[in-house]
Ligand SMILES: Nc1ncnc2c1ncn2[C@@H]1O[C@H](COP(=O)(O)OP(=O)(O)OP(=O)(O)O)[C@@H](O)[C@H]1O
């Protein structure tokens with residue numbers, strides 16, 4: 001649905017060349033919600049602008065819905081919807097007038113119908129005749145999202161849709177994006193919010209000038225940290241026992257790494273073994289059996305999940321190194 | 322056509338609600354209307370003195386004033402000179418609107434979503450240009466009509482009134498004024514795609530007023546004979562400038578530069 005090959009964008013800034021995007025190779029599938037994650041200045045907005053034919057690539061090629069950027073710009077623009085970084089509404093016009101203008105610009109057949117549909121979907125129908133300038137940030141953002149959807153685009157670019165919104169407004173917008181999933185639309189979501197990416201996106205690309213990693217959130221986690229099982233044990237009588245247990249676990253052929261965590265506070269007296277291994281579903285029973293065989297009292301077994309934040313930070317760090 | 326109509330409608334709706342632009346569109350022309358009407362009135366009340374009459378003698382060589390008495394000639398000359406002011410309306414109004422319509426969109430950041438729609442640059446500029454030009458031309462014509470109504474009552478004689486509907490004024494209002502408007506709009510477009518502040522755009526745009534001021538002052542001082550030929554020549558010059566500026570304006574209106582150079 002979206003494909004880029006060595007996509008680049010250079011800017012001249014004070015006589016120096018700034019490489020905003022430097023060799024992006026990317027493939028986003030039809031109907032997918034793709035999270036485009038990167039720090040400030042990574043080039044996310046620049047990438048979206050190139051894909052929406054607002055600015056021309058300096059090098060490389062890109063296709064959107066089978067059409068090549070730079071060749072069929074008007075046709076691409078007719079098929080994509082874009083939520084720009086700033087909502088950019090006409091503040092002196094009513095919500096409805098804002099949408100009607102864009103429906104006309106996008107050559108929508110049923111202008112009135114589409115405008116009403118999206119005003120209602122985004123809960124703005126009651127405020128339809130109010131000037132957009134009087135709206136709260138959250139309402140402006142919703143109106144801008146409605147504006148991007150009027151022509152039922154097959155690709156939707158969302159550039160940080162929840163940045164600058166309070167948690168409640170952000171949640172409303174996020175929930176709305178969630179409802180757009182599975183309507184066959186491809187969604188390209190730029191965000192800083194890792195939690196948002198995790199909840200909304202099928203796949204995530206971590207990006208800074210170029211793509212650092214791309215996969216589902218789970219796969220990224222696994223790639224980076226492998227899979228880890230945590231076994232919580234009742235405190236044994238003597239420390240020697242724990243060392244013996246750890247040694248025994250370490251000796252298992254499929255175990256890559258084991259660390260021991262001692263009780264952290266008085267309320268909790270569990271010892272925890274963090275075991276890195278290849279396939280928890282198959283290996284956990286063997287480990288538990290072995291531990292029990294060694295006289296350990298297993299209280300809980302669970303999988304250690306790293307937050308997407310850990311994944312993201314570690315990817316960026318390894319990329320800088 | 323749909324895109325054109327929708328954009329023009331939006332520009333006008335927005336204009337009506339932008340107080341500053343609205344006042345420029347309405348009050349500046351009305352002010353300019355007031356000056357020649359006042360001239361007519363004053364010249365009718367105050368008989369010309371000796372010095373004025375000597376001056377008048379020089380100007381009376383313009384055949385259009387032939388056979389008039391002093392009061393008639395004074396009215397006709399002064400009011401005609403002031404009519405040149407009307408030619409500034411199609412300059413000032415559209416420059417202001419055009420400056421706001423692009424720089425303003427840059428500032429509110431509404432230009433990016435607009436440029437993301439499937440609209441060609443030519444159509445976008447046409448719509449913005451038309452939206453800026455039409456009120457300027459309309460105001461010029463309305464003011465001219467209002468002036469004629471006032472002149473009907475205030476003119477000392479039929480002969481004075483005839484001066485104001487002389488073919489030269491028809492050329493000025495219906496040929497030169499629209500051509501000047503196009504000039505103003507293109508200057509507004511060019512300037513505002515280069516600067517980031519509507520006031521700067523407006524001021525730079527006002528620079529195009531200077532040649533017209535020269536015509537005005539020249540006419541006042543009697544260096545330039547006001548007649549159909551002068552207006553046809555001016556029209557020709559402006560038309561040439563228009564073509565050049567339209568070419569330049571579309572070439573300079575590069576979406577990318579406009580979009581990314583605003584920081
Ligand atoms: N018109 C321009 N001229 C010069 N440099 C630019 C221009 N536009 C962007 N850049 C630079 O390109 C880089 C990428 O900018 P971009 O806005 O695409 O980043 P981003 O990932 O969207 O960042 P953010 O998270 O802050 O929105 C930045 O270093 C920026 O300074």
Ligand SMILES: [Mg+2]
Pocket residue numbers: 044045046085159
């Ligand atoms: Mg950005």
